Amino acid sequence: MTRYDDMPLYEPERKRRQWSDGRKKRLRRTISWLAFGVVVLLVAGFAYVGFTYWHFASGIHRVGGVVGNSAPGTDQNILLIGNDERPANMTAQQYQQLSTTADGGSANTDTMILLHIPANGSSATLISFPRDSWVSIPGHGKGKLNAAYVYGMNGATGTADQKDAAGVKLLISTIQNLTDLKINHYVKVSLLSFYNIANALGPVTVCLNHAVDDPYSGANFPAGVQKLNATQALQFVRQRHGLPNGDLDRAARQQYFLSVEAQQILNAGTLLNPVKLNNVVGAISSSLEMDDKLNLISLATQLKGLKSGGIKSATVPLMPDPYGTENGQSVVLINYDALPDFLATVTGGKTAAQRVAAAKAADPASVTVDVLNGAGTARGSSTALATYKSLGFQTGQPADAPSSQQTTTIYFPKGDEGAAKAVAAALPGAAIAQSSDYKHVTVILGTDGLMPKGADSSGGSSSSQAPSSGSGTSGGSGASSTPAPSAPTKNYNKTTCIN
Numbered sequence: 001m002t003r004y005d006d007m008p009l010y011e012p013e014r015k016r017r018q019w020s021d022g023r024k025k026r027l028r029r030t031i032s033w034l035a036f037g038v039v040v041l042l043v044a045g046f047a048y049v050g051f052t053y054w055h056f057a058s059g060i061h062r063v064g065g066v067v068g069n070s071a072p073g074t075d076q077n078i079l080l081i082g083n084d085e086r087p088a089n090m091t092a093q094q095y096q097q098l099s100t101t102a103d104g105g106s107a108n109t110d111t112m113i114l115l116h117i118p119a120n121g122s123s124a125t126l127i128s129f130p131r132d133s134w135v136s137i138p139g140h141g142k143g144k145l146n147a148a149y150v151y152g153m154n155g156a157t158g159t160a161d162q163k164d165a166a167g168v169k170l171l172i173s174t175i176q177n178l179t180d181l182k183i184n185h186y187v188k189v190s191l192l193s194f195y196n197i198a199n200a201l202g203p204v205t206v207c208l209n210h211a212v213d214d215p216y217s218g219a220n221f222p223a224g225v226q227k228l229n230a231t232q233a234l235q236f237v238r239q240r241h242g243l244p245n246g247d248l249d250r251a252a253r254q255q256y257f258l259s260v261e262a263q264q265i266l267n268a269g270t271l272l273n274p275v276k277l278n279n280v281v282g283a284i285s286s287s288l289e290m291d292d293k294l295n296l297i298s299l300a301t302q303l304k305g306l307k308s309g310g311i312k313s314a315t316v317p318l319m320p321d322p323y324g325t326e327n328g329q330s331v332v333l334i335n336y337d338a339l340p341d342f343l344a345t346v347t348g349g350k351t352a353a354q355r356v357a358a359a360k361a362a363d364p365a366s367v368t369v370d371v372l373n374g375a376g377t378a379r380g381s382s383t384a385l386a387t388y389k390s391l392g393f394q395t396g397q398p399a400d401a402p403s404s405q406q407t408t409t410i411y412f413p414k415g416d417e418g419a420a421k422a423v424a425a426a427l428p429g430a431a432i433a434q435s436s437d438y439k440h441v442t443v444i445l446g447t448d449g450l451m452p453k454g455a456d457s458s459g460g461s462s463s464s465q466a467p468s469s470g471s472g473t474s475g476g477s478g479a480s481s482t483p484a485p486s487a488p489t490k491n492y493n494k495t496t497c498i499n
Contacts (some may be wrong), residue, residue, distance in 0.1 A: 057296055059285030062294040065165045066118050066172070070184040072298040074119050075347070077181050079172060080126075081188040082111035109149040109444045114181070116347050123310040125489060126258065127253050129175065130315070134324070134331040134422070144331060148174040164289075178312060178334075179343055180414070185294040194237075199230035206236060206262050207497040214239045233257065248315070248322075255313035259492040262311050272492040289406050289437050294342075298439035317342045338410070339452070346489055353432035354410070356424060359417035364392035367419040368440040371398065374405035375445045384445060387452040391426055394497045401444050408450035411435040426452040 072074065100473075114127040131146040140151050152170030156163045172183045197203065207225045214220070219235040227235055236259050243249035317338040324333045341351045350358070369388050373381040381398035389395045409431040412420035423441045424430060429450050430443070445451070492498075 004127040008257075025061070038385050052406055057287045059288075060294040061289045062163050063165050063168070063289060065162070066168050066291045067183070067185055068295050069206060069293055070082075072295065073302065074297070075114075076117040076302070077183050078115040078117070078294070079175065079183050079186040080111070080113040080413075081109050081168070081171070083107060083149075083188070084108050092309075093391060105412075107150050107153060107167070108146045109205040110168075111148050112145060112171070112175065114175065114179070114183070116181075117302060118348060119298075119302075120305065122305050123312060124303070124306060125312045125314065126255055127346060128313070128315040128342075129178075130247070130251070130257065130318070130322075130332040132330065133316070133330040134326050135174060135178055135334070135335050138170065138177065142326065144329065145174065159459060162391045168291075178339075180340070181343060181347070185291050187294070188289040195230050195234060198233040198261075201261065203227040203229055204233060204257070205494040206257065206260060207495060209497045209499055212239065212242060213243050216241050217397050243499050248318075251315060255490070256492040256496070256498050263493060312346070312491055314342075314346050315488040317488070320484075336437070337409075337435050342488060350421075351432075352417075352434040356412070356417045356420045358431050359421050361425060362418040364422050365394070367422050368394040368396065369423050370396035370438065370440050370442040371440060372401040372444045373399070374401035374403065375449070376404055377445075377448050380445050380451075384443060384452050387454050388426065390425070390454060393422060393423070396440065398491075405444050405446045407431050407449055409433055409444050411438050411444065413438060413440075416441060429455070 010120065011030075052249050073377040103194050108131075110131040112129045112131065114129070116125045116127060117123075118393050129145055131144065133145040134142060135145050135148075137143045137145075140148075141463055143151075148171040151161045153167030155170075164238030168188070169175060169184055169247055172186065175181075205227050208221055208223050211223045212219050212221050214235075218237040219232075219239040220231070237250070239253070239256050240246050240250040255264045317335040317432060322332050324331055341353075343349070344351050370383075371381040371388070373382040379398075381400070386488070387394045408427065408429070410420055410424050412423075413436065419441045420432060423443065424432060427443065427450060429448075435442075443452070443472040466497055
């Protein structure tokens with residue numbers, strides 16, 4: 001048989017070896033975070049099975065100096081971090097199973113998910129942050145979110161743990177500044193965790209809308225419901241080629257897989273099977289790193305009421321066309337106007353409009369209001385500013401908005417709810433949004449035709465109607481008695497089919 005005749009036999013291997021380093025790294029980062037999500041659910045049972053829990057806890061690597069103490073029984077935000085670092089003791093067989101090599105990996109944190117657990121522990125929400133999100137990194141200007149950890153680590157001296165701690169602290173500061181949420185703890189997982197957990201737990205049931213055949217990931221599955229072994233699970237969560245939304249659909253698969261796996265754990269008696277539970281514990285405990293303040297027993301107690309359908313998933317809001325270019329880089333653009341209300345909704349907080357409705361209106365004389373014309377009408381901002389000036393407000397100069405806008409929206413800086421309420425009283429029906437883009441309360445007029453109302457004979461506004469959410473992405477409920485909008489989250493189960 002000639003070498004030419006041998007080529008078809010080795011073509012799959014040749015293609016695999018020709019994958020770019022970038023594709024290999026994307027594989028590693030897409031799977032590394034999944035381990036801890038399962039751990040969170042398992043730990044709820046570990047606290048009540050004595051030896052198993054201590055077996056698990058003793059294998060975890062703890063790093064100090066990253067977070068402070070947090071009160072038990074309160075809302076918890078745990079940052080799940082995944083990169084393509086690999087344990088030093090990985091075998092050649094394990095590298096082959098994971099379709100990777102001992103090339104040293106990368107310190108970039110290419111998976112970042114915020115796990116929000118409310119005080120009552122009845123649910124858990126996974127909030128995904130795309131790795132290429134264009135954000136402000138303290139001390140380093142603008143950059144991709146996945147670079148924050150590396151900046152912090154490279155700027156530190158000392159032991160490996162001290163450098164690691166510095167990297168995690170800068171990443172936490174970056175996400176805290178982005179979300180205005182306090183991060184209580186962090187957990188970092190290794191590449192090997194996913195495969196070991198999937199293998200220990202056994203086949204997982206998933207459902208696909210369409211058949212897939214992706215040579216890059218190896219995913220070759222029919223449409224419909226099917227069971228996946230550990231190797232197939234890797235292929236399932238790593239696929240991005242051939243999916244309508246590429247990396248965003250892959251993120252949805254990760255959330256879906258974790259939710260389905262968690263339900264399988266909670267429903268199939270894993271926690272009551274000592275042999276299986278011990279296998280799972282042994283597979284994952286040595287792969288975890290976390291801060292030294294995370295009390296697993298307290299977390300387990302808080303999560304004891306979690307039901308299989310209580311796991312929700314969401315991704316931070318992105319611009320309608322989320323991909324852009326900054327400094328020659330392809331980046332993901334977060335919708336910063338929608339972000340505060342999104343986070344308030346998924347974590348059970350108050351939206352911008354609800355906070356404004358509950359605030360005490362400021363004296364107009366103490367409020368400066370700017371108006372931008374996003375409606376394209378002649379002298380729109382000049383007319384609106386004249387009205388606000390007649391009502392006693394300080395006013396800026398008329399200007400056009402950077403682009404047209406459908407919904408008239410009142411934007412206010414953080415902490416200026418009272419000023420926003422005073423401005424909104426003269427502009428009933430406008431949407432309300434918090435934004436760091438503006439120094440003063442700023443009205444952007446939309447094509448909906450809303451304009452501020454003039455002063456009445458008593459010197460007050462002609463209308464005191466509460467602001468409404470409008471139809472924009474940033475709006476919330478206008479009155480405190482109105483419930484918050486539905487959370488933009490999804491609940492997955494094994495009968496849910498996805499791309």
